[in-house]
Amino acid sequence: MSKNVIYEKLVEIVGKERVSSEDFELYAYSRDLSPAKPKLASFVVRPEKAEEVAEIVKLANEHKTPIYVRGCGCSHWAAWLPLKGGILLDTTSMDGIVAVDEENLTAVVECGCTWFKLMEELQKKKLTYLSSEMGGPAMTIGGSVIKAGGGPYGTCKFGFHGQMDVLGFEVVLPTGEMVKTGSWVMPNVVPFRREGLGPDLTGLLIGSEGIFGIITKIALRVRPLPEHEGFLYFDFADWENVVKVGDAVTRCVGDEMAYSLDCGESVAEPGKVGVRIYIFGYDKKIIKYRKNKVRELCIENNGKEGDAKRASEFFNKVVSGLPDIFASGVWHFAATGAVPIHKIPKFVHAWREIIKKHDFTKSTFGAWAFPRGWTIYAHLLYSELTEYEKLMVVSDELNKKFFEIGFVPYGIGGPEGLQPYIKRRWGQYYKWIRKIKHSLDPNNILQPGILVEGDREC
Amino acid sequence: MLIEDYKEQIYNCGRCGYCIGAYLNHTCPSRFIAGFESSTGRGRMLIAQALLEGKLEYSENLVFMLYTCFLCGACSTKCELAAKIKIVEITKAMRSDSLNSGIQLEKLVPGAKAIIEHHNIYNEPSEKRTAFLTSDIKISEKASLLYFPGCVITFRYSNIARNALKILNMANIDVTVLGEEEWCCGNPLYFMGMTEAAKKIAQHNVEKIREKGAKTVLTSCAGCYRAINQDYKKILGQPLPFNVVHITQFLDKLVNEGSIILRKSSLKKITYHDPCEIGRYFKIYEEPRRIIQNVPNLDFVEMPKHGDNSWCCGGGGSVNIVHTYQALKVGELRIIEAKETGAKTLVTACPSCVQMLELASKRKRTGMKIIDISELVLDALRT
Structure with missing residues (x-):
């Protein structure tokens, strides 16, 4: 399938202003904070909502084109660099704070919202999220959670995101279906609890570096601001x-x-x-x-x-x-x-x-x-x-x-990240992740080559 | 390539994203209108790397993108915390390099031609440069202080010049002007990377100012202030034979010395918009605020984005010529922010900001009055 057809289809999904295949644009998106050499996607697309993300994923499956998912690009381990070209999905247009529930002490944000933005909003309500990391002001919550991040701020007491403060996700699966995790799954229930629904599939996604799904919304535990x-x-x-x-x-x-x-x-x-x-x-x-x-x-x-x-x-x-x-x-x-x-x-x-x-x-x-x-x-x-x-x-x-x-x-990323060091050390565990990846993403669409090598290449 | 001069800085970008800020779509106006990474300081450093390595060449679309940058300095100010990369200067160098590689956007040609041929961006005849000098304003042929109104004030907002000169008259300060000999300061040419043409202008203006015997050049235009104060020195490669002072600095001094006494204002609740070219570029933040705070009974309220975090009016960097509609969107965002403070009047200190914010205000039907700081001061002297 020609590049032009995919470009036109992307334009149909998100509009002309939100797709680019300009060479200079691809260079602007070619590196993260690591020393990894530039990698060029074929397209950059900036969806504004989860439904658009789902459509893009379906399109990618139809055309067997890889998708790499990026927050504000602050990864240190080449965790979103488009190793195999394809579509680079910039999630920063989805940066809203959906809800702050002062009663249940939760916040729901879109994946492209930054920690700083959430913190400022919470402070207005005398609330805070107490375990953040030090990726700088532009670090997105989606980018942070997908790699199980954690910095010096709050981790001594609360540990990393995965330990308790992430309550659930809205996710687009590698084949384009949308699901939620945690108590969000249940009809008429707000996202206030992560456990209780069989295996912890929220946990499956934390630290997955985007290979099992694209997180579009995140529900977080918040707390009263320390006095x-x-x-x-x-x-x-x-x-x-x-x-x-x-x-x-x-x-x-x-x-x-x-x-x-x-x-x-x-x-x-x-x-x-x-x-x-x-x-x-x-x-x-x-x-x-x-x-x-x-x-x-x-x-x-x-x-x-x-x-x-x-x-x-x-x-x-x-x-x-x-x-x-x-x-x-x-x-x-x-x-x-x-x-x-x-x-x-x-x-x-x-x-x-x-x-x-x-x-x-x-x-x-x-x-x-x-x-x-x-x-x-x-x-x-x-x-x-x-x-x-x-x-x-x-x-x-x-x-x-x-x-x-x-x-x-802490993070693995691609071949220019820590991936080469873990491959032989992980043994059967490495194979197990690849099996899960293959069953969820049979076309190896999402983040191919990141975290683990895929079974089949796009 | 001119960007070669900044090579070390370009490769010192750690891609941390400080330049983008925490409010990803509302820190940098370029990113606000363009959305893609190429509109950010960090993205432009990667593009510059590819250009330096010969992996990328200038194209019309790339230049089109470079003109989404308002050169407002929001990114550079943020980068001061990280790598101290001169992002604005590098963007201007990229604009120059693109011009040298033979790419000039059609939309920019008439303005540049007007400045080069008629010495002002509006194609107005030079004789009109003295039209603002009404009979109630006293001007000397020669003086140690020279008022430089610039094109926007001279041809579109002459009341700003009249107000400024009337204040000087009231304070018994001897002042002169270049009149018909004044040429555009050249600011738009610097923005367009046309350094050679800008150099001729700088040489002319400096010579004429010297002939007037001026030791201080006073201007109400933030763009003229920046161009004369910053670019002239750089492009002429020598210090200027005069000081350059912005009207906010001058009036602040007059108020502080007691040379003028601000009595009362007919205005009620006001807010202040920091022009980028005196704000982030020269940190002239306190002076206008001191003036405002010296006006008795004036209710002053800050907008959330002020000082280093101020939001561009949409008039910077020649973006309004290339991306007119998007530039207006930037101005509209600012006027909405001003309106939300509850202020009825927005005071600023640059005619281009007045122009853009007036337009934005009309489009958003805010009913806000946009005035230059000289109007506020004159009002407080007269009331």
């Missing part, structure tokens, strides 16, 4: 003591002492670990107690207290956008994933060795806590013009080493 908060900043001389603090803070699972706990060591200051802590709550006395308790913990473990502003300035800008993030070059998060609460030091040593070996001067090893674990990352800053090759070597070495030590990747 009190406290910030602490500590420097430590080693990670072993930081781990002890993290262990103690997250030990009472469900009643974690801190809301956010974020740590980092920079190449510029080896052996110095800065720890930023955010404590929140609804009762002043409890906040005061927890703040003192965490402070005592840090001091007991040889932490040296610093200016709490270093923590408040960081956490207050995590969602709206941290300043000077590219002041010394472009970002790349290599070797990012989750490890159990006591395992950090091994990774730090590996990072130090590799960075030293390659004399890579612009790097940070970071970690943020979640209940009984850490997300760790090796943050690399580089000049794309002069340091690209070196970056790729260092990044590959870090990825290999971290997987060898043993960690769970």
